[in-house]
């Protein structure tokens with residue numbers, strides 16, 4: 001199951017639940033389907049989770065009941081069909097080492113095999129989540145110490161995970177050896193804080209210390225922070241480049257870089273690679289705002305606010321039902337007639353996935369009289385599904401899998417369309433070879449069964465002449 005999620009943890013503050021609640025607020029963009037917090041007072045654990053946004057899930061009475069000075073929290077978004085409370089995190093169990101809670105961001109690629117193997121051995125699962133498998137592995141480990149048991153479990157799973165484990169007296173934060181998903185550590189007074197993105201530390205006034213390294217477990221107890229390496233040492237990483245393009249907030253620092261800076265570079269590079277004569281540059285807010293600013297600065301064409309976004313709804317993708325998408329685009333965006341009428345407009349967006357959002361946006365821009373629409377995309381063509389934690393649909397739903405740039409341009413009905421090149425994208429980050437770019441080139445950093453299944457699917461549909469996309 002694919003997971004786009006936010007995780008947050010704090011150890012050593014009497015208001016742990018309140019601070020976790022605030023941290024989750026600032027990480028709401030990473031998951032809007034369910035939210036949860038588990039705390040520990042050193043003896044007992046307390047839990048609350050529910051479907052919905054952080055603001056809906058928690059009240060001050062609920063937060064008050066979450067006692068203790070250690071807490072972990074989670075915001076979750078899932079793919080269709082798995083939207084249910086039993087899958088909400090943090091996930092808590094009781095086992096031979098006592099209570100454990102897990103908050104996980106990522107996707108394990110050997111989860112199905114491990115689960116089958118465990119079910120054969122008599123294990124019972126309460127959810128369809130990968131994360132539950134990790135807890136079973138900890139419970140089954142015959143290592144002696146908690147830290148060793150966690151390392152032992154992590155050594156058996158493959159894929160993407162930034163994860164927080166809450167035990168009664170400690171938080172263990174870990175990042176998979178390839179470092180797919182971000183995870184940082186900070187300090188607020190004497191308390192240690194872990195968060196998917198640094199924007200959560202900013203909100204609390206905490207000091208950013210560093211990232212958890214790929215293949216590192218950081219154990220926070222009242223004695224301090226201990227770093228333990230696990231797994232076989234690897235000399236490369238596969239950080240998710242899509243975190244920079246779309247997923248993370250521009251005010252965050254992830255993978256050692258400022259998201260805002262990388263996004264501006266994307267825009268500048270896009271302008272160099274695909275210049276066009278136009279009157280204004282507009283963005284599809286919010287994820288492409290800074291990419292569009294970069295494009296405008298480099299090209300010298302003025303940046304305008306041509307689309308207004310309604311912030312009081314979730315992101316398009318966050319609606320699990322495909323048929324609710326039609327209205328979403330109109331509910332979410334409205335064009336500013338006075339800015340667009342009669343203008344040659346460069347529209348900058350971060351990505352095209354199925355192409356349906358952009359198709360509707362283009363017709364809305366035409367309705368208010370845009371004279372020309374030149375589309376510039378801050379990512380290369382997305383041709384492959386992600387199995388490491390970003391919710392991309394199956395290959396046959398990805399418009400770029402079976403259609404050329406020219407075919408997509410004509411489908412969208414725009415004057416011109418350009419995507420940033422993969423080389424251009426990589427030139428915008430400091431460590432160009434340290435990233436997973438599989439969604440663009442199919443070069444998966446882990447050879448997983450799913451990667452092959454999806455290839456077979458698309459080959460079949462292309463051969464049968466059914467590109468799987470309506471309207472083309």
Ligand code: AMP
Nearest residue numbers: 287317351352353354355356357358391
């Ligand atoms: P689509 O209509 O499928 O082409 O959706 C494209 C839009 O979805 C882009 O404008 C992105 O801002 C946004 N997007 C891209 N990837 C994701 C994702 N994994 N989750 C949510 N939204 C996304």
